[in-house]
Amino acid sequence: MNNIGIFLLIIVKIQAFYSDEDVVDCNTNLSDQELSQEIKLLILDQYFFLIIPIFAFCLTVIIMWSFVIYPKTWKMPGDIIFFISFCEALLCVHWFSTSIYFMINQISPQSDGLFCQINSMISIFAGTGEITYNLIFCLYVRITLKEQFAARKKLRIILHSIAWFIMILVTLTAKLFNYNGLSLFGTCSLKYNPGFNIGGLVLVFLNTFISIMTIIYIQKAVPENQRYLNLIGKLTRYYSSYITAQFFIQLIQALSYILVGFNCTKFHEGWLLIFITIENSAKLCTPFVLSILRLKDPTIKRQILGFWKKISSKQTASSSSLLEEINLEVITQSLLIDKINTIIYSIQQIFQQDNFTKKKSKLNQKKKNQVNFQSQDNDLCKLEFKYKITQQQINEETHFVIPPEQDLDVELRLLASTITIYAPKVFFKLRKKDWQVNNYTKSFDPIKNQDQINSFKEQDGGKSGAFILFTFDNKLLIKTINEQELLVIRQNLGSYFLHLYENDSLISPIYGIFKFELQNGLESKIFIVMRNALQIPSNYVIRTYDLKGSEYQRKVLKSDDCKRDLKKTTLKDIDFKEEEVKLYIPENIKDQLKNSLIKDSEFFQKLNIMDYSLLIIKMNWSFYSKDEKDIPSFFNSKLSCIPSVKEKGIYYHIAIIDYLQIWNAEKKIEQVTKLAINVNKDLDISAKNPQEYTKRFIEKLVQNII
Secondary structure, eight states, X not given: OHHHHHXXXXXXXXXXXXXXXXXXXXXXXXXXHHXXXXXXXXXXXXXXXXXXXXXXXXXXXXXXXXXXXXXXXOSTTHHHHHHHHHHHHHHHHHHHHHHHHHHHHSSOOOTXXXXXXXXXXXXXXXXXXXXXHHHHHHHHHHHHHHOTTSOOTTHHHHHHHHHHHHHHHHXXXXXXXXXXXXXXXXXXXXXXXXXXXOHHHHHHHHHHHHHHHXXXXXXXXXXXXXXXXXXXXXXXXXXXXXXXXXXXXXXXHHHHHHHHHHIIIIIOOGGGGHHHHHHHHHHHHHHHHHHHHHTTOTTTHHHHHHHHHHHHHOOOOOGGGGGGSOOHHHHHHHHHHHHHHHHHHXXXXXHTTSGGGTOOOSSOXXXXXXXXXXXXXXXXXXXXXXXXXXXXXXXXXXXXEEOTTOOOSSSOOOOOEEEEEESHHHHHHHHHHTTTTOOHHHHTOTTTTHHHHHTOOOOOOTTTTOOEEEOTTSSEEEEEEOHHHHHHHHHTHHHHHHHHHHSOOOBOXXXXXXXXXXXXXXXXXXXXXXXXXXXXXXXXXXXXXXXXXXXXXXXXXXXXXXXXXGGGOEEOHXXXXXXXXXXXXXXXXXXXXXXXXXXXHHHHHHTTBOOOEEEEEEEEHHHHOSOGGGGGGGOSSGGGEEEOSSSTTEEEEEEEEOOOOBOOHHHHHXXXXXXXXXXXXXXXXXXXXXXXXXXXXXXXXXXXXX
């Protein structure tokens, strides 16, 4: 009974702060002058806005300052957390200044006055930023876990550009259409409007829904084995607590918003004004409570601890040690390494079935499917008669499975997955053609490739953004392709096989096409195994050129690039013209090289393929090997490695790469867009139809540089 009495007494005391006279009638259209008279910042709200923002501001500053001290942590998702804290710091300034204004003037600011206009724009900008960056964080998590094989160098720029565009757009729109000013809650933000506005409610529930779905996605995306359960457990517990707190804060805001809306439109009861205080208190809890929780964020926890250590002991903390905490980046990198290990191991096991390796696979065949891709009749007859390849073998798909927690005799963590092998017998014969220069199982030895795998971070993958990983001996590579590129090679596989077998081709051969699918079904990637034009360690590279025969945007070097490391830079057509002029090769090889390149280009024209590149790598063989007799053991054609007659010991490694792009609607749009932007219909852009591309490739590239 005593407790009930105390509770009722508290209710009575609280009700004393509110009066029916303070209720604003939302059914009336008030002028800016009337708004300042009618809307008041309630007494409790004044003190809340005065005290709580000070502590919340300090917390947000601590988080932001930690990124200044430890710049190595200034990368995603750390920078997202920084900007969330930045927006919350602005909101704290907004609330604190509102309280000070009201306490000094004892009246709300004029809705169209300078103070309210500036304060409202700060509120709208920061509030939009807080919500947007929370959604950006959820989007980043999904992209990071789902698109691990895709290059994401521009992701940071794209996401921040989206966030700031939305923040600026919303703020300017509010100003332009006079939506900013004094709000029903006594602050300068989105302006009071008659009636009941449900837009804020929809935004709150949408934000919460996306956050919850992100937690569920994290749990689904991570493999169900004990190691990852341990890794992800701490992370998901943190994010669950963070999103749960965010959900309840926003739920309180939403319910209070509803009751305040009903009160000003229907009830007009003074005691219901308490929900304005509750709603304002919930706003204040966002930076205060969530900042406290954010101090436990695995992304920044160690740097916060280092921050306090630096303050207390005046010692300099090592930023490198701050990255050891189990966070999303660590889990993502670990997951990527395990996926690559799984792919490398699987390829080796598949290649061990080749007869010329005299080894057997440890994997078991699961099933076979047939997909109908018809070859040309003439090619099919020749394939069957001369090479014993049938249409059924071209269409064949074989599946192999790596089960969960597989007990292997290698020290690898493999993920439960299925590998689809496309046309295994056809690619077996392509591998057999080059077996004297390639040891496929050795190149894909998982243990020997660990340095490459563990040191792999991210690369641009060229314009396509493909994932590319070179084997430890630089002889082979794996590269991701899309569904369209898979369709191109499968539809033309018979013709492709004949061209490589019957010509001294410089087309970099594909030795296998595979599809990697995780058991959880959330990720699948198609990748190819190709011959690498390099063949020897990359430290012997002098220059690398990617040539298309075009000059539009085909220059990399600038006048002030004298200090640039050209060994690690892929140069283009104009760079080749300025740096090399042409290939200085023996006369007896020139015609053979020209004829081979012309045949390859005309072959691509027949298949409607364009946008391929001639890769030329200038190598210093004299530093690698003094005996030039070693060279034929590395290459399947003498045209792939040609000596320079101008520079002793220098060789040109030559190959045609990136040849799975057909002339389609996307390329046509690219062509029209570039021509329209430059207002020049004769502009020599890269995107051309196969006939024009072949003509240019032969006339402006092959005939000019050889």
